[in-house]
Amino acid sequence: MRYLPLTQPDRDAMLDVIGADTIDALFVDVPKDARLDGPVRDLPNHASELAVERHMTALARKNTVAGEVPFFLGCGAYRHHVPASVDHLIQRGEFLTAYTPYQPEIAQGTLQMLFEFQTQVARLLGTDVANASMYDGSTACWEAIGMARRITRKGKAILSSGLHPHYVSVARTMAKYTGDVLDTTTPWLVPDMDIDRLIGAIDDDTSCVVVQYPDILGRIADLRPLADAAHAKKALLIVVVTEPVALGALKSPGEMDADIVVGEGQSLGVGLQFGGPYVGLFGCKDKYVRQMPGRLCGETVDADGRRGFVLTLSTREQHIRREKATSNICTNSGLCALAFSIHMTLLGEAGLRQLAEVNHAGAVAAAIRLSQIPGVELVNTGFFNEFTLKLPVEARPVVRTLADRGILAGVSLGRLYPGEGDLANGLVVAVTETTTAEDVETLAAALQEILA
Amino acid sequence: MSINQSGWRPTTPTKGNDAAPTFTGNKALMLEEALIFKIGDATTTGVDFTGFGAPTAADDKLSGLARTAPIGLPGLSEPETVRHYTRLSRQNYAIDLGLFPLGSCTMKHNPRLNEKMARLPGFSDIHPLAPVDTVQGALEVIHQLAHWLVTLTGMTSVAMSPKAGAHGELCGILAIKAALAKRGEGARKVILVPESAHGTNPATAAFAGFAVEDIPATPDGRIDTAALIARLGPDVAGVMITNPNTCGLFECDLKTISDAVHAAGGYVYCDGANFNAIVGRVRPGDLGVDAMHINLHKTFSTPHGGGGPGSGPVVFSEALTPFAPLPFVEKQGEHFVLIEEETAGEHHADSFGRMVAFHGQMGMFTRALTYILSHGADGLRQVAEDAVLNANYVLRSLEDVLHAPFAGAGPCMHEALFSDSNLADGFSTLDVAKGLIDEGYHPMTVYFPLVVHGAMLVEPTETESKAALDQFIGALRSVAERAKAGDASLKTAPHFAPRSRLDETQAARKPILVWKEPAPIAQAAE
Numbered sequence: 001m002r003y004l005p006l007t008q009p010d011r012d013a014m015l016d017v018i019g020a021d022t023i024d025a026l027f028v029d030v031p032k033d034a035r036l037d038g039p040v041r042d043l044p045n046h047a048s049e050l051a052v053e054r055h056m057t058a059l060a061r062k063n064t065v066a067g068e069v070p071f072f073l074g075c076g077a078y079r080h081h082v083p084a085s086v087d088h089l090i091q092r093g094e095f096l097t098a099y100t101p102y103q104p105e106i107a108q109g110t111l112q113m114l115f116e117f118q119t120q121v122a123r124l125l126g127t128d129v130a131n132a133s134m135y136d137g138s139t140a141c142w143e144a145i146g147m148a149r150r151i152t153r154k155g156k157a158i159l160s161s162g163l164h165p166h167y168v169s170v171a172r173t174m175a176k177y178t179g180d181v182l183d184t185t186t187p188w189l190v191p192d193m194d195i196d197r198l199i200g201a202i203d204d205d206t207s208c209v210v211v212q213y214p215d216i217l218g219r220i221a222d223l224r225p226l227a228d229a230a231h232a233k234k235a236l237l238i239v240v241v242t243e244p245v246a247l248g249a250l251k252s253p254g255e256m257d258a259d260i261v262v263g264e265g266q267s268l269g270v271g272l273q274f275g276g277p278y279v280g281l282f283g284c285k286d287k288y289v290r291q292m293p294g295r296l297c298g299e300t301v302d303a304d305g306r307r308g309f310v311l312t313l314s315t316r317e318q319h320i321r322r323e324k325a326t327s328n329i330c331t332n333s334g335l336c337a338l339a340f341s342i343h344m345t346l347l348g349e350a351g352l353r354q355l356a357e358v359n360h361a362g363a364v365a366a367a368i369r370l371s372q373i374p375g376v377e378l379v380n381t382g383f384f385n386e387f388t389l390k391l392p393v394e395a396r397p398v399v400r401t402l403a404d405r406g407i408l409a410g411v412s413l414g415r416l417y418p419g420e421g422d423l424a425n426g427l428v429v430a431v432t433e434t435t436t437a438e439d440v441e442t443l444a445a446a447l448q449e450i451l452a
Numbered sequence: 453m454s455i456n457q458s459g460w461r462p463t464t465p466t467k468g469n470d471a472a473p474t475f476t477g478n479k480a481l482m483l484e485e486a487l488i489f490k491i492g493d494a495t496t497t498g499v500d501f502t503g504f505g506a507p508t509a510a511d512d513k514l515s516g517l518a519r520t521a522p523i524g525l526p527g528l529s530e531p532e533t534v535r536h537y538t539r540l541s542r543q544n545y546a547i548d549l550g551l552f553p554l555g556s557c558t559m560k561h562n563p564r565l566n567e568k569m570a571r572l573p574g575f576s577d578i579h580p581l582a583p584v585d586t587v588q589g590a591l592e593v594i595h596q597l598a599h600w601l602v603t604l605t606g607m608t609s610v611a612m613s614p615k616a617g618a619h620g621e622l623c624g625i626l627a628i629k630a631a632l633a634k635r636g637e638g639a640r641k642v643i644l645v646p647e648s649a650h651g652t653n654p655a656t657a658a659f660a661g662f663a664v665e666d667i668p669a670t671p672d673g674r675i676d677t678a679a680l681i682a683r684l685g686p687d688v689a690g691v692m693i694t695n696p697n698t699c700g701l702f703e704c705d706l707k708t709i710s711d712a713v714h715a716a717g718g719y720v721y722c723d724g725a726n727f728n729a730i731v732g733r734v735r736p737g738d739l740g741v742d743a744m745h746i747n748l749h750k751t752f753s754t755p756h757g758g759g760g761p762g763s764g765p766v767v768f769s770e771a772l773t774p775f776a777p778l779p780f781v782e783k784q785g786e787h788f789v790l791i792e793e794e795t796a797g798e799h800h801a802d803s804f805g806r807m808v809a810f811h812g813q814m815g816m817f818t819r820a821l822t823y824i825l826s827h828g829a830d831g832l833r834q835v836a837e838d839a840v841l842n843a844n845y846v847l848r849s850l851e852d853v854l855h856a857p858f859a860g861a862g863p864c865m866h867e868a869l870f871s872d873s874n875l876a877d878g879f880s881t882l883d884v885a886k887g888l889i890d891e892g893y894h895p896m897t898v899y900f901p902l903v904v905h906g907a908m909l910v911e912p913t914e915t916e917s918k919a920a921l922d923q924f925i926g927a928l929r930s931v932a933e934r935a936k937a938g939d940a941s942l943k944t945a946p947h948f949a950p951r952s953r954l955d956e957t958q959a960a961r962k963p964i965l966v967w968k969e970p971a972p973i974a975q976a977a978e
Binding site for chain 2: 001002003004005006007010011013014015017018019020023025026027028029030031033034035036038039040041042043044045046047049051052053055056057058059060061062063064065066067068071073075076077079083085087088089090091092093094095096097098099100101103104105106107108109110112113115116118119120122123124128129130132133135136137138139164166167169170172173176177178179220221222247248249250251252255264271272273274275276277279289295296297298299300301302303304306308309310312313314315323324325327328329332333334335336338342344345346347348349350351352353354355358360363364367380381382383384399400403404408411415416418419433
């Protein structure tokens with residue numbers, strides 16, 4: 001077996017040192033009737049690298065590759081071009097096969113990277129601080145709600161109707177166990193976000209308002225009035241960003257006085273990968289840092305006075321605080337955070353702004369073209385790189401028909417909100433720098449033909 | 453016994469520390485690297501664009517929310533970027549550089565075929581919400597991996613979506629909570645957790661609203677079975693047990709404990725962090741386990757990546773299967789379907805809900821399946837045997853120099869536990885750990901488990917050769933002997949790492965978590 005270096009003479013010599021006759025003697029503490037006498041039955045034996053590669057390649061070929069077809073899916077996962085150097089660098093063995101940097105003297109590479117990542121994320125989100133990453137956007141969103149409960153000592157969270165339905169679903173699952181009350185509703189196919197509804201719902205029991213920006217339908221709004229209304233009732237404003245590239249063009253949530261900003265960082269550096277692994281972004285105001293979940297990297301000095309970095313404020317964390325920890329989270333998403341950070345460094349401010357411009361220009365052009373199709377309406381007034389169309393018929397079968405023609409047309413709201421008749425005609429379309437004008441024309445022509 | 457495989461022998465004392473400081477602060481291949489905020493600027497970019505032109509101000513759709521203030525993100529050209537991160541990478545220890553004996557973390561070799569397979573466009577470039585007919589191969593990967601995990605553990609079903617080990621623990625505990633609620637026994641509020649457990653166990657149980665009570669240990673490092681059984685009753689929801697436990701020992705009474713817990717109306721959660729010791733040799737399902745998470749990044753070799761991403765699928769017994777979270781994959785005829793909120797329908801109506809957006813760590817599933825297919829049932833059994841053999845070899849090779857608290861009772865499983873009890877006065881586990889760094893190793897897990905004073909938990913894994921083990925044993929023996937002899941230079945180790953001991957107290961007292969432009973220094977009047 002190519003991954004196992006011990007030879008049989010090695011094994012025999014080692015058993016001699018141990019003083020055991022057979023390997024079975026080392027498993028003596030396992031009750032006899034629980035010991036298997038041979039390999040687990042009904043499973044194949046080992047295979048060569050070539051054989052495994054053939055097997056996996058055959059499975060991969062059964063999927064439609066996004067990059068090979070006109071592709072318009074978004075809703076929390078976006079297809080962006082990741083520069084080749086990103087994937088090369090994250091495969092450096094010193095990054096790929098390192099552990100959590102608990103021994104800082106020999107982990108400064110990971111630690112300095114995390115410090116740079118935290119700074120990049122904080123600046124992008126407009127927050128004072130950011131942590132070293134979470135599992136993904138949906139779990140970061142739930143952790144933010146829990147953090148707001150700890151800070152405000154109140155347990156009612158008001159969720160925008162435009163929050164990603166999977167994020168709502170995760171919060172709903174967790175709230176069952178923590179006792180938080182969630183105010184939720186499905187969205188309406190209207191041009192504006194539900195800011196007024198949210199402001200009206202805030203009361204003295206409210207711990208936080210959670211709003212996605214841009215929201216699940218791609219809509220945007222000035223969140224400052226919402227922040228003011230929340231703060232007037234001693235509640236926090238949590239803003240969720242599922243498309244960080246948007247913040248290259250749009251005012252940051254921090255600029256609009258958000259208290260906690262969480263996000264899905266997949267767009268930068270991390271591919272689609274059928275939904276994971278991704279990287280959760282988590283930033284907040286300075287004054288709340290000790291209630292933050294997750295790992296934090298901080299600057300310090302070594303015994304010789306040289307600058308260095310360590311994991312810090314770990315008294316919030318489970319391995320120290322056990323049942324009193326701010327969260328049970330242990331692992332973060334280190335390698336995806338590295339990919340995010342490298343991509344962000346390659347872009348820089350100038351590149352990020354350009355990337356955002358290209359995305360927005362493409363989306364504007366696509367929205368104009370697609371809404372020219374008879375019967376198709378553009379729902380949004382404002383958007384970044386994603387917008388919602390209202391079709392004259394249910395969108396879900398249309399998406400399936402287009403997929404059969406080799407076009408991945410977008411996410412039907414029927415898929416995200418099954419059983420919600422009012423939303424069934426909605427189609428969310430995302431356009432990035434990877435989308436070409438020909439792709440848009442191909443989609444427009446096919447859609448027009450199907451709807452005719 | 454010290455084996456220097458390079459053949460190099462020092463003939464004169466090393467003079468490195470007497471040399472004059474360099475202009476750069478570098479020491480040959482040991483390179484200092486500035487922060488990107490020092491070397492980059494807001495106008496540089498390493499990316500060129502083609503595509504749609506920018507909309508003019510008149511036709512943008514940003515609703516007056518365009519960002520105007522500077523963001524403060526430095527950019528670097530591609531060559532500068534590659535150099536920055538390559539230089540940073542060289543300040544890290546990693547499995548690729550040497551033995552990484554971190555107990556309970558299973559730092560085994562990460563095969564590169566896994567990386568190659570995960571990057572096939574058919575896996576890496578597919579959207580989680582793509583129509584299911586266009587991602588049948590992805591669903592088949594999940595289904596195949598699920599079949600392996602269920603079969604290897606002898607369980608009934610598996611939830612694939614948890615993002616990491618602690619997330620998997622939460623998944624298992626929420627299933628237990630849901631099962632109790634269904635039985636109308638929400639009054640069971642207590643979860644029993646051994647003192648030697650990972651910190652995530654009590655944190656998880658507390659999150660789910662359970663009160664955590666410690667289970668005492670016996671002097672031989674195992675659960676006090678009698679005390680545990682005596683504590684069972686109508687207020688106990690279940691137990692969380694790590695097996696093999698964090699002392700590196702198999703909990704030989706687990707089946708007895710499971711039977712007693714079940715008889716008292718509770719459930720058994722097993723922390724599967726140490727599954728590598730028994731994979732292919734013992735099926736947790738045969739021991740009465742109701743739920744167990746599997747760290748794909750431990751047993752099944754997906755890379756640790758400097759702290760994630762992990763992946764923590766949870767296998768369930770028949771009793772807990774109805775409560776497993778959404779989504780999951782089912783095979784219907786030749787077709788694979790995704791069971792989500794919409795289709796959970798009647799026969800999955802008891803699912804406790806969704807834990808995460810989309811379907812879990814697909815990129816880790818492709819790597820883990822590649823690893824599993826490479827080993828097969830026979831190879832995985834050999835993995836456990838070699839992992840246990842290597843750990844026992846380390847234990848028996850060092851027990852004369854380091855105190856091994858449980859070595860008298862018999863063999864260990866996949867990790868060897870030592871304590872600091874026979875070091876010289878004033879010398880601790882920390883000093884041994886930092887001394888090992890100078891020997892070119894990542895230290896073992898230190899001060900865990902908490903039940904042993906100054907614990908040193910060594911997990912060599914099965915991917916180390918005998919020669920590599922012999923060299924490590926020699927190095928640890930040398931450091932231990934220095935610590936027993938009171939060698940003062942150990943107190944200031946490491947001496948040869950990119951940094952000496954870092955001041956963690958200062959870091960926590962006045963946290964600096966983001967880089968800030970230094971305040972401009974007032975120009976002195978001349």
